[in-house]
Amino acid sequence: xxxxxxxxxxxxxxxxxxxxxxxxxxxxxxxxxxxxxxxxxxxxxxxxxxxxxxxxxxxxxxxxxxxxxxxxxxxxxxxxxxxxxxxxxxxxxxxxxxxxxxxxxxxxxxxxxxxxxxxxxxxxxxxxxxxxxxxxxxxxxxxxxxxxxxxxxxxxxxxxxxxxxxxxxxxxxxxxxxxxxxxxxxxxxxxxxxxxxxxxxxxxxxxxxxxxxxxxxxxxxxxxxxxxxxxxxxxxxxxxxxxxxxxxxxxxxxxxxxxxxxxxxxxxxxxxxxxxxxxxxxxxxxxxxxxxxxxxxxxxxxxxxxxxxxxxxxxxxxxxxxxxxxxxxxxxxxxxxxxxxxxxxxxxxxxxxxxxxxxxxxxxxxxxxxxxxxxxxxxxxxxxxxxxxxxxxxxxxxxxxxxxxxxxxxxxxxxxxxxxxxxxxxxxxxxxxxxxxxxxxxxxxxxxxxxxxxxxxxxxxxx
Numbered sequence: 050x051x052x053x054x055x056x057x058x059x060x061x062x063x064x065x066x067x068x069x070x071x072x073x074x075x076x077x078x079x080x081x082x083x084x085x086x087x088x089x090x091x092x093x094x095x096x097x098x099x100x101x102x103x104x105x106x107x108x109x110x111x112x113x114x115x116x117x118x119x120x121x122x123x124x125x126x127x128x129x130x131x132x133x134x135x136x137x138x139x140x141x142x143x144x145x146x147x148x149x150x151x152x153x154x155x156x157x158x159x160x161x162x163x164x165x166x167x168x169x170x171x172x173x174x175x176x177x178x179x180x181x182x183x184x185x186x187x188x189x190x191x192x193x194x195x196x197x198x199x200x201x202x203x204x205x206x207x208x209x210x211x212x213x214x215x216x217x218x219x220x221x222x223x224x225x226x227x228x229x230x231x232x233x234x235x236x237x238x239x240x241x242x243x244x245x246x247x248x249x250x251x252x253x254x255x256x257x258x259x260x261x262x263x264x265x266x267x268x269x270x271x272x273x274x275x276x277x278x279x280x281x282x283x284x285x286x287x288x289x290x291x292x293x294x295x296x297x298x299x300x301x302x303x304x305x306x307x308x309x310x311x312x313x314x315x316x317x318x319x320x321x322x323x324x325x326x327x328x329x330x331x332x333x334x335x336x337x338x339x340x341x342x343x344x345x346x347x348x349x350x351x352x353x354x355x356x357x358x359x360x361x362x363x364x365x366x367x368x369x370x371x372x373x374x375x376x377x378x379x380x381x382x383x384x385x386x387x388x389x390x391x392x393x394x395x396x397x398x399x400x401x402x403x404x405x406x407x408x409x410x411x412x413x414x415x416x417x418x419x420x421x422x423x424x425x426x427x428x429x430x431x432x433x434x435x436x437x438x439x440x441x442x443x444x445x446x447x448x449x450x451x452x453x454x455x456x457x458x459x460x461x462x463x464x465x466x467x468x469x470x471x472x473x474x475x476x477x478x479x480x481x482x483x484x485x486x487x488x489x490x491x492x493x494x495x496x497x498x499x500x501x502x503x504x505x506x507x508x509x510x511x512x
Contacts, residue, residue: 067338201243
């Protein structure tokens, strides 16, 4: 059989792919080509094309001529062509653009379709949060509970098999996730460094790769150039590609049967099926073929025993207060602390509506610790939801002893305590610093100790 499948051959192989899903033997690996956003002018535009266009405006470089991730690399190269510009300056700007666009664009249909799959692990080659948004939108009971793991040549985070138990799936960002630090792949050089680390003995995520080599892979929309596609497919097997057997990988890329990559697969990648459909078209077709009984519908999260039905927060939980622009970082902090501490934050942040002020008062009074996530976004002069949360927390803090920790300021960028835009209550040099929300062991220990002391304090006041 040719590596590139004809339409008739594809139709005969759908049952095999569906069987892998049913048996829990499939891992989707998704890429940027699935992120097609409807355009006001008709048609669609790739999310990373939008990122690149906005980035070009902010960096004052020529608009990109390419699309998708190639457009992003083009803009980055245009910026770095000026020798006075430094590569590390790119990453915080890209992060800001990505976070702003994530809040303004609809979730791509292909991601919504993928979110219906009953799989425990998604691997993505993109650094955005759109796949997580798709999963949470399709399964509201999982909001804030989807675990994200970000690999980078510096962090070298790996998968923990205990994370693949019952509950929400894990999303593994193979090329990092957007932060203010240069720990995710923006340029082609970044991709090269990631691939170098992934292939090194000491840097590779062994647990993830072991699982990828055991399961069947659905590699869709990654848009790899020829050499990178070959390396990537090789990572998914434990032996020479020509000798690999016992599993089937599906590589979805629009290409002719005479392309160099297709010829390579025909000779050496017999266990890799190469669909010639476009990635978005393939996922739409897959969604049509998927039996209804395979569409995952999780049960709602069971309420904790102490939950007051009139409150949104668990009694005694840790309250995270933040500007909406920093939501992705807050989710990262919540995930990092959530194994030991019940963390909560308001996801809607809507001023107005039914009794919103009373809701804030109830939630602030119910928490044991109030953590203020501080960033440039909290310096705004506008009337923002987080300021109302702060106001109630400041009022409650008056009742605590001087040595009791209740208000915990955490700064995630470069703002300083003496900034005049901050309330007087926060202009003190006692901030915790977590650049880009990366939780350190020292911070986790500090918060855990404060949380335990707050629990003891609450129990003492109740007796």
